[in-house]
Amino acid sequence: MSNKPSTAFTYEELMKFWLEFSEKLKAKGKGGMHATLNKYKPKLNAEDFSVDFDVDSELQKIEFQQQSQDFMSFIRKSLDNYSIQLNINVLALDETVKVHLGSKDKFLKMVEKNPDLDILREQFNLDIEY
Numbered sequence: 001m002s003n004k005p006s007t008a009f010t011y012e013e014l015m016k017f018w019l020e021f022s023e024k025l026k027a028k029g030k031g032g033m034h035a036t037l038n039k040y041k042p043k044l045n046a047e048d049f050s051v052d053f054d055v056d057s058e059l060q061k062i063e064f065q066q067q068s069q070d071f072m073s074f075i076r077k078s079l080d081n082y083s084i085q086l087n088i089n090v091l092a093l094d095e096t097v098k099v100h101l102g103s104k105d106k107f108l109k110m111v112e113k114n115p116d117l118d119i120l121r122e123q124f125n126l127d128i129e130y
Contacts, residue, residue, distance in 0.1 A: 004082035011044050014051070017078040018042060021071055033067055036060050050085045061088050104128055 018037065026034040036055060043052040055061050064071075068086065076082045107128045111118045121128065 005080050006049065006083040007080040008046070009079045009081055011046075013079060014042065014044055014075070017075055020078075021074050025067070030067075033063060036064060048085070049081055049083045050087060052087045052089060054089050054091050056091055058090055061090050064088055 022034050022037040025037070039056070040054045044050075045052070053064075055064060065088065068088075072084065072086060076084050107117070107121075120126075
């Protein structure tokens with residue numbers, strides 16, 4: 001058993017330092033990692049001080065793991081808890097979504113979300129490239 005502190009902390013305290021680290025990354029020009037840290041909220045299990053965090057892709061997970069030593073050192077020191085464990089989970093992608101859409105498909109997908117686009121296309125007599 002380690003003799004390092006395992007001080008209890010709240011979710012709000014975790015988020016304070018989570019966002020502080022994220023802003024430090026942004027200031028260093030690491031906008032991608034900043035965005036990754038801010039897209040989803042971490043989930044805290046206060047019983048064992050584990051933190052689950054979701055990312056969209058294996059690439060984001062690898063990028064996070066490359067930063068994880070600095071990140072965990074910062075979080076553990078800031079919260080005075082050296083028992084914190086981080087679990088990074090890659091979200092399963094919906095396999096029915098096309099990854100590469102042609103221009104027509106992209107336009108039709110946008111029209112599904114905003115039908116006014118099709119009205120504009122007709123009013124301005126626009127031809128969607130195929």
